[in-house]
Amino acid sequence: MNPKVDKYLEHVKTWKSELELLRTIIISCGLSEDFKWRNPCYSFKGKNIVIIGGFKAFCSLSFFKGAILKDTEGILKKPGPNSRSTKLIPFTSTKEVIALEAILKRYIYEAIAIEEAGIQVKIDKTDELNYPEELKSEFLEKPEFETAFKELTKGRQRGYILHFTSAKQSKTRTSRILKCEARILKGFGFNDCTCGLSKRKPNCDGSHKQLQNK
Structure with a gap:
């Protein structure tokens, strides 16, 4: 034990x-x-x-x-x-x-x-990501943002999309996209550590709070 x-x-x-x-x-x-x-x-x-x-x-x-x-x-x-x-x-x-x-x-x-036996869970490869219209609009205005987003792993892309689309109103979806733009451009996923303190990288474990409390 x-x-x-x-x-x-x-x-x-x-x-x-x-x-x-x-x-x-x-x-x-x-x-x-x-x-x-x-x-x-x-x-x-x-x-x-x-x-x-x-x-x-x-x-x-x-x-x-x-x-x-x-x-x-x-x-x-x-x-x-x-x-x-x-x-x-x-x-x-x-x-x-x-x-x-x-x-x-x-x-x-x-x-x-x-x-x-080495059996793996089969993921349907035809399961394409459905980008919300607000995200598509940002892609049109900022090609570099689209490139950065699509360079993320499918899992990280899906994480952001779930975060964006869980908002009911369009203006809220747009706000969430803009707030996440900087971390996406840096190649970070929605739940990735950005402060470097996490003990379970790449995921964030809340260690950034140490900085906030100083």
């Missing part, structure tokens, strides 16, 4: 019992324990298999390649509408965890077998 996870569980305020049960079940399947992305994470031969964590309404066991698990019990859920690979199982009581213990182990062993 990883001491970082021990410390995490000591200070967790909600779902402590449920998370401790999930931890015991996962470790019994032979996975290595680590602490990544601020949550207990479990791997097999260096490959991430599952991660556990708590939210306001539930705690969860998430499979990194849940999209290709058979899910014979129909218990896997998408963490969000745009999730392509990860799927999770939500829990709101220790009774639910105990009742599903055998099934959880079966799913974990299947996830391990998937990694051993």
Whole structure:
């Protein structure tokens, strides 16, 4: 067991019992324990298999390649509408965890077998990005901005587009685009670290707040 996870569980305020049960079940399947992305994470031969964590309404066991698990019990859920690979199982009581213990182990062993076989989640290559009209307008006025945006990885482009299009009003979408223009021109993704302090680059972990507090 990883001491970082021990410390995490000591200070967790909600779902402590449920998370401790999930931890015991996962470790019994032979996975290595680590602490990544601020949550207990479990791997097999260096490959991430599952991660556990708590939210306001539930705690969860998430499979990194849940999209290709058979899910014979129909218990896997998408963490969000745009999730392509990860799927999770939500829990709101220790009774639910105990009742599903055998099934959880079966799913974990299947996830391990998937990694051993080198199976990857297939992403539909025809899934083109839909640029909002406000972004297209900026591209017309600023060719260098369009070039910088399209040089970003598809994942980073998609992250920005989701941020822009989640705004209901056109003026808000335009405002968001303009605010992000500078970081896009520098090649940064929406969630990338720009201050250089993050301990989990390229993602931002909030370390920039240290600068704000000085």
